[in-house]
Amino acid sequence: MPPSRYNFRLTFESSMSSFIDNKTAVAALFQEALFTAYPALKNEDLPFIIEVEKPKNPDHGHFAVNSALQLARKLGAKPRDIAVAIVAALPASALLAGPPEIAGPGFINIRLSATAESRVVNTVFAAADDFGKGNDGNAQKVMVEFVSANPTGPLHVGHGRGAATGDTIARLLEAQDWQVSREFYYNDAGAQINNLALSVQARVREKANIDATFPEGGYRGDYIIEIAERYVQQNPQDAKGENLDAMQKFAVAALRHEQDLDLKAFDVQFDVYYLESSLYTDGLVEKTVAHLVKMGHTYEMDGALWLKTTDYGDDKDRVMRKSDGSYTYFVPDVAYHVTKWERGFTRAITELGADHHGSLARMHAGLQAMDMGVPKGYPDYVLHQMITVMRSGAEMKISKRAGSYVTLRDLIDEVGRDATRYFFVMRKSDSQLTFDIDLANSRSEENPVYYVQYAHARICSVLNQWGGEAATLKAVDLSPLASKYESDLLRALADFPETLRTAARELAPHLVCVYLGDLAAKLHSYYNAEKFLVEDEGLKLARLSLIAATRQVLKNGLAVVGVSAPEKM
RNA sequence: GCCCUCGUAGCUCAGUGGAUAGAGCAUCCCCCUCCUAAGGGGAGGGUCACACGUUCGAUUCGUGUCGAGGGCGCCA
Structure with missing residues (x-):
């Protein structure tokens, strides 16, 4: 994910909104510190910028600021010295767990306070199905x-x-x-449609035992035969297939209808x-x-x-x-x-x-x-990119004209709508995709979509066994959340809005699947490491609140890719 | 020949101008008297195709080479 850039104006505007996310708040804090330490920078017209990034390694804290490295040349100082000066100028803030660490060549690693980290749970409950949404589009x-x-x-x-x-x-x-x-947008006239009509005509005439020459490059799929049969059934007066125009209209209507049904099944x-x-x-x-x-x-x-x-x-x-x-x-x-x-x-x-x-x-x-x-x-x-369909270890050629190709309907019938949709968007769209039908058939439980759905179902199951009123989880004390698993999960929840925004900006749906896989993994790890329904009431409620928020985010994410969030599996 | 996309683990694929490059599958080893084992933990496995350049720092950006797929019609 690209680092977000902040400047004074943006920070000011953001502070007008009701909820400032931790990242924005941290950026504002460090900008203030930077200007305190180096007042001259205030007058710089250059694209002076604070970049707050998320370190890959969680040991490096929630966020990292690399301004000291970037400003070393301009300020004519060593990166580590700049970092020290920035940290020294940092105002007191409830956001931070303590003074940031200066690491490596001059990174400033920032750890959030427990309160700052866990407040995302409240945000999730407050926004519910809207959590993660943004307003980049401005209703355009x-x-x-x-x-x-x-x-x-x-x-x-x-x-x-x-x-x-x-x-x-x-x-x-x-x-x-x-x-x-x-x-x-579709072409309902022209050479290909004419070809379609001729193909249907040939099948009608075949049926009527009339000498029929199949058109060059005609459509040889069985669906043409079905259409021809239905055409004759409904148009007995043209059993010899003489009304090409009528056959064309009939075939187009039939195929459009079939495509609509397929798309509907695909939601x-x-x-x-x-x-x-x-x-x-x-x-x-x-x-x-x-x-x-x-x-x-x-x-x-x-x-x-x-x-x-x-x-x-x-x-x-x-x-x-x-x-x-x-x-x-x-x-x-x-x-x-x-x-x-x-x-x-x-x-x-x-x-x-x-x-x-x-x-x-x-x-x-x-x-x-x-x-x-x-x-x-x-x-x-x-x-x-193209999809390579494998069956019995051999590639099946996708050729519309040949008539032998794997249809969307085949996949939906065999592996289900959820798995098919998820599978199609889980990879970058410009990378080629191999869809192994045998694998999808025989081992469908290994499809990654189940992994995510299972996380959702698991949470539902726990909450059912708890049996309490889910609404009460909105307002519980989250301070008992202290484990690494809990921290990881909280961080993941907080990432969701940015993931959606990035995915929308880059027109990259697969980012949502990558995110969901990661969130589900964190939930499953947590599940295996800690018991939720524990004796300690405070701890229990805090944990249930956290997983209930996780359930909401899983649901919201799955909704974006058009996949259901089952309560039981 | 020209253009586009791509080249990351045995396979299928993520990811990133920074600190130790990840996941799933496959292989091997562990974990159900315990909230769903459709799960978890661990091991092994990498010259991020190659070279040069830009940069404090390149797997990431640029150029070139090699390789893969696709497109280059008075077809749609």
């Missing part, structure tokens, strides 16, 4: 576009990864007070489904082309109309209108993104498979060429 609008599968077949595992990633990003942004709209919902065909019917494609021509960024060559995307950082210019008069897919894509901007989304995020990364530069270039004030990096792209 953002669109997250993801999945965007064409209705030519069931969703495959790659779509699943996109769905889990996109939805979690949306949830992360919502937690930071962004006003999020989830959008699914993913969209606010808007945007049809590519509407860009044509609404005249937006023509309008976009006309605008680009008017802006003077186009030229004709070899009978085609080109856009000078190289003026905006693309590798080569792109064809917009082919010599046969039809448009390349690039044009409706630009038109589509123009609508995002015009619909008031000053920020847009597009989640795509990494195999589409080649289109990023030209999309950014296309939008710039519109000269309509769209920011250069618009939209933000989040790419997810």
